[in-house]
Amino acid sequence: MTTYADFSSKFNLYTLPLEGQKFLSNPAATESRSIALCTLELQAAYANFYKYAPKHKVISTLRTRQFQATVYAKGRTAPGDIVTKARPGYSYHNYGVAFDAVPLDENGLLIWSKKHKAWQEMRYAAHQADLEWGGLWQLQDFPHFQLRNLPKFPK
Numbered sequence: 001m002t003t004y005a006d007f008s009s010k011f012n013l014y015t016l017p018l019e020g021q022k023f024l025s026n027p028a029a030t031e032s033r034s035i036a037l038c039t040l041e042l043q044a045a046y047a048n049f050y051k052y053a054p055k056h057k058v059i060s061t062l063r064t065r066q067f068q069a070t071v072y073a074k075g076r077t078a079p080g081d082i083v084t085k086a087r088p089g090y091s092y093h094n095y096g097v098a099f100d101a102v103p104l105d106e107n108g109l110l111i112w113s114k115k116h117k118a119w120q121e122m123r124y125a126a127h128q129a130d131l132e133w134g135g136l137w138q139l140q141d142f143p144h145f146q147l148r149n150l151p152k153f154p155k
Contacts, residue, residue: 053125098146
């Protein structure tokens with residue numbers, strides 16, 4: 001049986017910069033929108049993504065486990081709809097290898113409609129950057145992008 005400690009050590013392969021490490025150890029921290037706090041591997045992939053993507057806003061990158069617990073509680077023990085299946089420590093955001101981004105319209109407003117062509121442009125950018133896109137998953141998560149071939153979470 002894989003223990004949480006065994007699983008967490010798999011992410012030592014990725015290089016979280018000092019700023020990201022400080023963010024995660026800060027008791028007041030919750031969620032970042034800065035790619036610079038993520039692993040060097042994700043920063044490089046995002047640089048390629050950015051070349052091909054339409055105008056967009058990064059809405060989430062590195063998250064603390066405490067913040068992930070708050071997000072996970074929505075629709076379960078807290079008001080709101082369920083927005084994630086990932087418990088604290090079981091989200092790729094907790095390791096700096098994923099980000100959420102939403103395309104912007106000509107007025108700078110977030111485009112949430114899955115039918116808008118900008119999402120296909122985001123998909124293309126992800127493909128060019130060799131990122132996995134959550135919009136292709138069975139339980140679609142259009143704003144989610146992550147490195148490919150990440151360690152699988154234990155069940």
